[in-house]
Amino acid sequence: MTTIRISLLISLFSILGLSAQETETPKPKTNTISQQFEDLLENSNNFQDYKVVKLNSLNKLIANTADSISVFKTQITELQQEITAQQQEINTLNNTLEETKTTLDQTRSEKDSIYFLGIPMSKGGYMGMMWGIVAVLALALVFFIFRFKGSNAHTQEARKKLADLEVEYDDYRKKALEKEQKMGRLLQDERNKAVKSTKK
Known part of the structure; x- marks a missing residue:
């Protein structure tokens, strides 16, 4: 009998919470994911140690999170491509620097040496x-x-x-x-x- 009463009370609070959320229909903020989580928690009802969340809001948050993750993945891919391009440019610059050092050493060697009868001295x-x-x-x-x-x-x-x-x-x-x-x-x-x- 007590279990039935508790179940009825839970159902009643859930219905009241859902109806209250439907009547309020706050405008969702298009902020960061963390802000959307905060908004979802603020706009949800309390029931004992639980939070009653609207399914539409939860689905929207999931979709927004997935979109953000997709954007982050795209940004990560672009950044990785940029890092790879920069690394290739660094490698090219290092190779050019090595060639320049080699040419400079050869130039110094030729400048500091004289050919006598075809023999470098x-x-x-x-x-x-x-x-x-x-x-x-x-x-x-x-x-x-x-x-x-x-x-x-x-x-x-x-x-x-x-x-x-x-x-x-x-x-x-x-x-x-x-x-x-x-x-x-x-x-x-x-x-x-x-x-x-x-x-x-």
């Missing part, structure tokens, strides 16, 4: 080699200058000796010519004496 090595060549050539020049001076001294000495020898030869030739002339005169004198003696 650093500027320091090239300068060292060139100064080494200059030093070797300078030493060779000094060596040849000393050799030339020595040879020139020998040549001057040889020329002097040759001049002295020519002077001595001229003296010898003059003396020999004088001696030959003297001998010729003596020979002629002897011939003359022999001719005279034969005539007597």
